[in-house]
Amino acid sequence: MSQRNSNTISQSNAPRHGHVFFPASRAYFAWLEGKLDEGALNQRESGKHFPQTVGGLRDYLAADDVLSATPPLDGKIASAGQLTGAFLDEPGDHWQKHEVHSGESLRVSWNFTANHPARRWDYFITEEGWDSSKPLARSQFGEKPFYTVENKWQPFWKYPNELMPPSPTEHAVPLPTREGYHVLLAIYVVADTGMAFYQVIDLDFKKPDGVERPDTPTGLKASDLTNKQVTLTWNRATGPYPIDFYRITRNGTSTVDIKEPLTEWIDRSVTADTPYEYFICAVDVRGNFSMPSRAIQVRTLAEDGAPTAPLNLHSMGQTSTGISLMWGASTGSAPIVNYLIFRDGQEAKSVSGNQTSVDDTGLTPDTTYQYSVKALDLNGKLSLPSNVLSVKTLSNSGEDPAWELNAKYEKGARVSHSGSIWSCIQAHISYVAEWAPGEGDNVLWEKTT
Known part of the structure; x- marks a missing residue:
């Protein structure tokens, strides 16, 4: 049986929020094989409104949703343009596939480690006659999704409960007529950021065999x-x-x-x-x-029956004196009553067991802090710590660092570039030079001086 290892380290502190676990996506198979860690599994994240190629676009349904960032380039769709997982973009028909039939409803299940208000889920599939020896490109999927699940509540800030998807979220996706190997592209579009989450599922369409099959077991x-x-x-x-x-x-x-x-x-x-x-x-x-x-x-529970460690601790943004943290919930044989937040090895805060985020304020500007979180259950048992997260507060000295390629930038970060000072308006990693302040459509940076 495949066992996942933990030696593949995600290179991003960006929010990591969701993946398709059934049928197993290409990224999920890679996680099971130890080729991706949990962060990289959930960070197939890029700009929304695929198959558009530019950012800064308004949602066609909800004009008040956050403008889109730039969607992934052709040839980088499966990885969503992320360096961790770039191997997911390899062309070919060698990928592990799921047998399906045209016309059946495919149950697609999403898991969210830290979800956002969902505007919609778009499902694309490769066209008949597509060439699997070439990298995945927009031309292979067509101009529109063949199936969409959409939330119409707007503006998003007035309907946080209605738009927040449960985990897992399941869709019965009716498959179009296809034969042989095809790729299903599932996209989770977020309302309150410019981003979407991309998952590729490899399918093998079999010809109808006329067999009368048993009913699917229920209630597992x-x-x-x-x-x-x-x-x-x-x-x-x-x-x-x-x-x-x-x-x-x-x-x-x-x-x-x-x-x-x-x-x-x-x-x-x-x-x-x-x-x-x-x-x-x-x-x-x-x-x-x-x-x-x-x-x-x-x-499964820990050896001593303690709760599982909180998952995927990450930063949702920082200022010069504060850092916003979020993590995935712990589980155990007894209810979780508290989460304990540790800063630089010392307990700094405590929140209730139904809360998986906190704002740590009163910090020193331009200072790096290390965080971890533990869960405490009703029986007084304490979990192992979450991952250790290193985060730096912003500077208020007026001396802003120069913009750099392949650097992590949180919302609110300030940099100098081309003789001006810029403020980050969308958390990202600067993978390409075109994402520099002042370049392209400027959906990532806003000029302050």
């Missing part, structure tokens, strides 16, 4: 979650022919077959404080497989 859920086991239960399936067994798949690899009529299995081969994904298929006496169930994600 996990219980009795410990550091040593996960108990799975589900509802019995039916079909044209009697069900013979259920096949359970963990992290993309078939794990075990459970004979009908049993509807429970205990996975005792798990390790502590580790994420797992499961789905299940029904197989009838003629060997016909059902469509897979909805996938579920779990994380």
